[in-house]
Amino acid sequence: MALRHSKHHTQTATFFASGLHRQCIYLLRPIVPYIYIYIEYSSQMVLRLVLVLLGLFALLQVAIAATTASRKKQTKSDPNDVRGNTPFWLRDANDGTCFTAEGFSTCDEKALWMLTRRAGRKTYSLVSLLNYHPKSAYCLERKTSFLGLFGSNKLGYGVCNKDGAQSWEFEFVGQSNVRLSSRGQCIVRGKRTYKNSISTQSCKKGEFAPLKYVNSHVHDKGYLLKAADGTCFDGNRFRICDGTGQRTLYWGVGIKFLWGKSNRYMFNFSPTEQSYCLVGKGSGVSRGACKDSGALGWSLENGQLAKGKMCVARLPDNNAVMAKCSEAFEHITLEIPTSE
Numbered sequence: 001m002a003l004r005h006s007k008h009h010t011q012t013a014t015f016f017a018s019g020l021h022r023q024c025i026y027l028l029r030p031i032v033p034y035i036y037i038y039i040e041y042s043s044q045m046v047l048r049l050v051l052v053l054l055g056l057f058a059l060l061q062v063a064i065a066a067t068t069a070s071r072k073k074q075t076k077s078d079p080n081d082v083r084g085n086t087p088f089w090l091r092d093a094n095d096g097t098c099f100t101a102e103g104f105s106t107c108d109e110k111a112l113w114m115l116t117r118r119a120g121r122k123t124y125s126l127v128s129l130l131n132y133h134p135k136s137a138y139c140l141e142r143k144t145s146f147l148g149l150f151g152s153n154k155l156g157y158g159v160c161n162k163d164g165a166q167s168w169e170f171e172f173v174g175q176s177n178v179r180l181s182s183r184g185q186c187i188v189r190g191k192r193t194y195k196n197s198i199s200t201q202s203c204k205k206g207e208f209a210p211l212k213y214v215n216s217h218v219h220d221k222g223y224l225l226k227a228a229d230g231t232c233f234d235g236n237r238f239r240i241c242d243g244t245g246q247r248t249l250y251w252g253v254g255i256k257f258l259w260g261k262s263n264r265y266m267f268n269f270s271p272t273e274q275s276y277c278l279v280g281k282g283s284g285v286s287r288g289a290c291k292d293s294g295a296l297g298w299s300l301e302n303g304q305l306a307k308g309k310m311c312v313a314r315l316p317d318n319n320a321v322m323a324k325c326s327e328a329f330e331h332i333t334l335e336i337p338t339s340e
Helices: 002-017 020-077
Strands: 081-083 088-092 098-100 103-105 113-117 124-128 139-145 150-158 168-173 177-182 185-189 198-202 211-215 224-227 251-258 261-268 276-281 284-289 298-301 304-307 310-314 320-324 332-335
Touching: 088 113, 113 251, 124 168, 150 185, 261 298
Parallel strands: none
Antiparallel strands: 081 251, 088 098, 088 211, 098 103, 113 124, 124 139, 139 150, 150 198, 168 177, 177 185, 177 211, 185 198, 224 332, 251 261, 261 276, 276 284, 284 320, 298 304, 304 310, 310 320
16 A cells, blocks of 8 residues: 555656646646536526426426316316216016116117216116107106105106106116116016016015116217118218218217206217217208207107107208108118127
8 A cells, every 4th residue: 555655646746747737737728618618508507407397397287277177167067968978778687678668678779778867866867868759758757646746656758857757776786687766666577467568666575677787889989870771961961971071970969957857969979079969950950069059959769860840851962951750851770889
C-alpha cells in the first residue's frame, strides 16, 4: 500500500510540474460555458417534462370524472329506458313448447320476453318483445277480481303500469329452470280445463310449471327484418342483406316506460349506429333519431311491422311507406341470428 501511495503522488507531482494541467485547462476553457448551458437546459427540460406529465394526468382525471358524472346523470335522468336486456323464451321443460300470456304455444318471436326491473321496485315486469296488443297491454299480468280489489288465478297481457304486471319474481331453480311467481302465487300449467292453459296457485302447494330459460342471442348480434323475397328492411327501403352498409340492417329492441306504460322502439344494433331508430310518422317511415316521438310504439306480429293500425308497406321501387294495415303491408319476419 505504501508503494502504491508513493507512486501515485510521484505521478501527480510530475503532471503539475510539467505544466500539462495548464494546457488542459486552456483547452477546456472554451467549452465550459456550453457544459453549464447543457446542464441548465437539461434541468429545464426535465422540469418541463414533469410539468407536462402532471398536466396530462390532471386532464385525464377531469375527463374520467366528467364521463362518470355524465353516465350517472344519464342513468338517473331516465331509469325507465331499457335497452340491451336479453330477449328469451321460457320453454316447458317437458315438451319444449313456449310460455306466452295466453298459454303454451310455438317458440317463435311472439313468445319472446324481456325481463325489466321497474324503477323503485325489487320485483320485475315480463314484457312481450314484439307482440301488438291494444292499449299498450304488453306485459304479463296476474288479473284481479271483484273490482280489482283481489288477485285472481287468471293471467293475460296487461298494461305495464298495473300492480299485477310489476310484481313478478323470477327465480332460477337448478341450473336453467325458472319459477315464476307473484305475491306467493306460482304459475302452473293445465289446471284450467286445457293442457296448454296457464293459471296461478299458491306456491305453498309445491307445484309450479318448470320453465327452461332459453337465450335468443338477439342481445348479442341483433336481428334482421326480412321480407318474403329475402330482402332486408334498413329503415328506409328493402335491399339485399349483405354488402355495403350491412351494419344498418341489424336491429335491437328497447322498452321505454312512459307513465308506467311500455313503449317499444327499434334501434340500429351496431355500436356506432345506436343513436338511430326506426321512425314512423303519418305515411312516412325512415331511419331517424331515437329521441323522435315517432320512434316509439312499434310491434311485429303476424308479419305486420306496425305502429298501431299503420303498417310498413313496400312501393314498386323498394322504398318503404306507412299504410293502413287493412289496406296493405309488407310481410316481414324477424330473423334471429344463431349462437355460432
